[in-house]
Amino acid sequence: METIDGVYSYLDFDSNLNYLTEPLLMITTSFNKRVSLWDNEYTCFIIDKGFPTDWASIPLLTRPIAGLSPRDKAIFKSAIGHDWLYKNQKITLYRFDKVKRLRGAKIKTITISRREADIFIYENMMCATSRQRGFTYVWLRIWGWKSWNDAKEILTIKETHGVSIQNK
DSSP: OOEETTEESOOOTTOOOSBOSSOEEEEESTTTGGGTOOTTOEEEEEEOTTOBOOSOOOOGGGHHHHTOOTTOTTTHHHHHHHHHHHHHSEEEEEEEETTTTEEEEEEEEEEOOHHHHHHHHHHHOTTSOHHHHHHHHHHHHHHTHHHHHHHHHHHHHHHHTTOOOOOO
């Protein structure tokens, strides 16, 4: 498998495991405006090894409508990135040189809104059809609030009690 700076940029979607066995590099332009980068520049963030995942939470009854399954190649990597954003609500962004395929200097750590997390999955489902992308985005906007608020409550408790926040 290909690594960039020792971090995997590809994920084996056939894995039967429900956690990442290696760190995963997410390359994106979704947060460029937040960190004053041009549209043709890239940022990246790293999802830690051991991060638990259900790949993509697509309700059974809606799968035929969306044309997606939880381990669909068109969505699974973006879904893991989306889960990471929901659970942490904060990310550290690095510059990414797409030509040299190198992770660059740390830009900064930013707090993510739920809307930004939902836009992230929409923009990064590059192999999905527009129908699949649209369905996923609308579904998240309608139903994602519960997961977002649950994660926010856990983060608040950890910060209030001085517990170190681990991204798992």
